[in-house]
Amino acid sequence: MLRVVADIGNSRLKWARLGADGMLGASVSLPLDDPGAWAVVWDDWHHDEPEGSAWAVSTVNPPLARRLEEFLNERRPQCVRWFLTAAEVPVDKDVEGADTGGSDRAFAVLAASRLLGTGKPALVVSCGTAITVERITAAGVWQGGAIAMGLGLCARALHAFTAQLPLVSPDATAPSWGRSTEPSLEAGVFWGTVGAVRELIARQRTDLSADPLVVWTGGDAALLAPAVEGPSARVVPDLVLQGLVHAAFDPSHDL
Ligand SMILES: Nc1ncnc2c1ncn2[C@@H]1O[C@H](COP(=O)(O)OP(=O)(O)O)[C@@H](O)[C@H]1O
Ligand SMILES: CC(C)(COP(=O)(O)O)[C@@H](O)C(=O)NCCC(=O)O
Structure with missing residues (x-):
């Protein structure tokens, strides 16, 4: 299964996928306000992942977290774990x-x-x-x-x-x-x-x-x-x- 970590900051959204060794693999820096750009990366990362994906998300930006939540709900990953505070x-x-x-x-x-x-x-x-x-x-x-x-x-x-x-x-x-x-x-x-x-x-x-x-x-x-x-x-x-x-x-x- 694809494993993804995401960091929602106040300037940009960072995603990285884990490699087979469990370490950080490819990462992308995405604009905060462009779900279209997020979708391009989602499609690219999921097209050869029949088991779907598991996500862990850190956010310090509640409005953007809600937007990412909507984006993920539309695509139904296997699980999403949110970290909202320290x-x-x-x-x-x-x-x-x-x-x-x-x-x-x-x-x-x-x-x-x-x-x-x-x-x-x-x-x-x-x-x-x-x-x-x-x-x-x-x-x-x-x-x-x-x-x-x-x-x-x-x-x-x-x-x-x-x-x-x-x-x-x-x-x-x-x-x-x-x-x-x-x-x-x-x-x-x-x-x-x-x-x-x-x-x-x-x-x-x-x-x-x-x-x-x-x-x-x-x-x-x-x-x-x-x-x-x-x-x-x-x-x-x-x-x-x-x-x-x-x-x-x-x-x-x-x-
Ligand atoms: N693609 C990018 N988008 C936005 N900021 C960037 C980018 N690349 C480098 N930066 C610089 O990084 C800073 C934001 O750092 P980052 O650690 O991503 O912040 P945050 O976690 O607050 O979103 C900005 O002040 C900017 O100078
Ligand atoms: C201090 C921060 C603004 C840093 O956010 P960032 O620059 O990474 O977007 C963020 O961690 C935040 O909103 N903290 C809440 C207050 C606190 O940490 O005490």
């Missing part, structure tokens, strides 16, 4: 309000803990619509973290909530300052975000039991991680999907 994710946690916490945050922590093992504290920097810096103790307990504005959101907010600022999408080639609007904005958006993340990491380092391992994930991780930590930064773009595989399809996982 409380439903099987990860050790010492947080308040897990039942309103983001399941994507908890899945990134679950996958990072599996990847890094215990014995050292860790930070997971998730660079999506929002940027979160998750904190994991040396014993593997998720303690929460920090939530900040993501790179794309910062650029869109400056454009949307001012009358005159254009939309920019800067990367590490952004200048440090500019003589005109556009380079000034690129400098502020990119290096301002880099600086914010650097500060959030530095502040969490001070009261952890040892120097933390840091792992980066999400759509903007490949841009931000080297700018903050240099070329040796550890980037694993699909931690949420990996966490879903562990929680929903790993027979060794104690649920």
